[in-house]
Amino acid sequence: MTWRSFQTGFVGMVILSFFCTGCWDATEINELGIVVASGADLVKPSDPHSNIKAYVQVALPSQLAGGATGGPSPSGSQKTFVLEEGEGPTAASALTSIQQRMSRRFFLRDRRVIIVGEAYAKRGLSDLLDEMIRNPDARLRSYILVAHGVTPNKLLKLAYPLTRLPADAIVELEQSHQAITINVVQFVKVLTGKSDPYAMGIRMLNTSSGKQGRIFELNDVAVFKKDKMVGWLRGEASRGFFWLQPQSMQLRRNSMAVPVPGGGWVTSQLVILNHVILPSWGKAGPRFSVNVEISDDILENMSRLKLDQSHDVKIAEHAIEQSILNQIVALLTTLKQTYHADIVGFGDLLFARYPKQWRTIESHWDQVYSRMPIQINVKVHIVRSGLIGDSVLNKSTSQGR
Known part of the structure; x- marks a missing residue:
């Protein structure tokens, strides 16, 4: 190889290196807050102009790693998630208020469930749907549920006895071939068509053992007129x-x-x-x-x-x-x-x-x-x-x- 050929090859490698950007936007998992479920409701349910309260259920990977697959937390007493809440005039601002207090950046692509309060559903879900469609990190296949006779935060903070994450239990109920499921994509598709959307209701039930806490039930159907809930099918x-x-x-x-x-x-x-x-x-x-x-x-x-x-x-x-x-x-x-x-x-x-x-x-x-x-x-x-x-x-x- 001549010296001139070596120089030409070296210069070519230097120039090509500028086009190899690498993982410039990579984020380690210990820098992320993995959101598996979220919720939204009105701060004052009796006031339709009230601010929105948002909830996020963030998984704790360190607690999930040691448990058996699909089972509850390893120790039985350690929680496998944390529930954070924030407030704002819109769904996006309420979510941002939570992010500002967290040291980890939200990772929303694993969010599988969105539970909305009945009062918020009756006011209308347009702002929540708009935020999800515009957010490139949002998972549009997340299931939409309406809390029935209970607030979303009570449902999201329960330690479900049969799974490590309450969100997993809700998804299993949705996929158990017993309920009529609907996700964000399907909800928006119906909303922009000639008909009206719906959502399954989720309520809390007592178990026979007080030590096990409570369980969920998907029952009744929330009827919407455009983006506003108008009642229940029972x-x-x-x-x-x-x-x-x-x-x-x-x-x-x-x-x-x-x-x-x-x-x-x-x-x-x-x-x-x-x-x-x-x-x-x-x-x-x-x-x-x-x-x-x-x-x-x-x-x-x-x-x-x-x-x-x-x-x-x-x-x-x-x-x-x-x-x-x-x-x-x-x-x-x-x-x-x-x-x-x-x-x-x-x-x-x-x-x-x-x-x-x-x-x-x-x-x-x-x-x-x-x-x-x-x-x-x-x-x-x-x-x-x-x-x-x-x-x-x-x-x-x-x-x-």
Whole structure:
């Protein structure tokens, strides 16, 4: 190699080194505050103009490292997280007030859950959603929940007995195929469409052992009109919402007990759920046909029905169909007459099928929606009823005679 070639190569390496910036923005994990959950509520719930109080649940990696995977904290007494709170006129300012007091920079990409207070949800979530969409560090797949009968900070500071982080327990409940989940992306997508969003409610329950503290339950559905919560779906209306959600086709619901003619109960378990919501437009305006088809297993027969006989199977199927029909009717009656909110998505379906006609009713969709006819058809098929057709109680009674 000549001296000139060496000089040329050396100069080239120096020039190329300027383009190799390396990890100039790298941050060590011990410099980060890993936020796994957050919350927001009004400082004064009775005042809609009140400041916002924000909460962040920050994981403590040193305490998480020694525990068994998925289990509680190693010592049982050491907390695996800290809960910090701040206040401000907006969601972003409240979050900033917490950051200013912390020595570590927030890492929001692991935030899996956002719990909002009921008063804050009724005022509107526009500022919270706007901050999340604009923040490049925010995780838009975080689940949105509404605290039901409790404040978000009480839920976020609980040491859940079965997991090391309360946020993990909430996510497991969301993903347990029992609840209708919605995250920030889905919430905003519905909000900017022709329908209204919703969110699951989360409440606190006592356990049988006082030493274990409390546990969570996802129950009831928070109904929103645009970005403001207007009420709750409870009981039959809440269960009716399950049957009309697209994601319910992949979920497995808890068993449901249904009274049957002649006395007694039949308990069924959902196996397959298919539903089709079909819009149509006639001279009287829009109308819908809701068709639900379900395959069930029988878990328990506490009735006089003999489920090895086709006639009695039909009776059981009809009883289940009637129960589900009542739940869907309760849902639509509550949504149309009480809340005037379209969380099922009828507006989006009409716009997709009849975009020109939709423009003629868009300005007064609430009035059209409230009186729009909806035909509901439910069909249930019992797939498996067990190894015996008659109830065990009936068999033991007949043998005793």
